[in-house]
Amino acid sequence: MSRVASASAALQLTRKLSEAGISHPGVLQALAATPRELFVDGALAHKAYENTALPIGSGQTISQPYIVGRMTELVLTAHPAKVLEIGTGSGYQAAILAQLVPQLYTVERIKSLQIQARQRLKRLDLHNVSFKYGDGWQGWENRAPFDAIVVTAAAAEIPEALLQQLADGGVLVVPVGENNQQLLRIVRDGERYSSSVIEAVRFVPLVSGALA
Known part of the structure; x- marks a missing residue:
């Protein structure tokens, strides 16, 4: 796909x-500026700009x-300076966030995906991202607290570690179920947490434990 295309x-x-309801100008600008075809297999590049999830390997x-x-709009409601992403995956969500927040930390349990994501973000000249190879259920304790945390896989229940790593007033965006x-x-809010349901979603499961 050419740059113009x-x-x-x-x-x-x-x-x-x-038209579907994404209204934050910065989010729309970041989405427009990010070449999604870089984040998918070459055989799927022709589908890169369809509004659909695509396989990236390793069951993700x-x-x-x-x-x-x-999810990016929800993260930005915290006006965050420091954000944690659980599940780097292809790096696409990280690429969007990195254009909108001063500092992004991202955790991935599949080493091959983490390596590829790091290379993609470097290619896009996004250098405000710190990467960790680890279990996302545990967050990134020695970099906490975070103004916002976003989880890109569905947790069977809300990970306690992530709640504890939120700054006071911080926002956790997470698919559950x-x-x-x-x-x-x-x-x-201090030691209290209030939650609101945004919408029904469909994500791959958030896996805990052994790394891959």
Whole structure:
């Protein structure tokens, strides 16, 4: 896909996302500026600007652009300086966030995906991202607290470690559930947490324990 074709397709996609309810100008600009074809297998490049999830190997997917935009908007409600992402995956969500927040930390349990994501973000000249190879259920304790945490896989239950690593007033954006998943926005107020259901979603499961 040529650079001109990519830019044109990205612009068309962001128009569709705007019509679907993504309204934050910065989020739309970041989505338009990010070449999604870099984050998928070459054989799927022709589908890169469809509003759909695509496989990226190792049983994982790159989320549909609408969900990436929606979750990014929810993260930005915290006006964050420091964000933790659980599940680097292809690096696409990280690429969007890195254009909008001063410092991003991201954790991935599959080494091959982490290596590829790091290379992609370097290619895009995004250098405000710190990477960790580890179990996302445990967060990144020695870099906490975080103004916002976003989880890009569905947790069977809300990971306690992530709640504890939120700054006071911080926002956790996390899909929860197995068959019937809901995207939640959780806000910390001291030792109390309030949650709101955003919408029904479908994510791969958040795996705990052994790394791959």
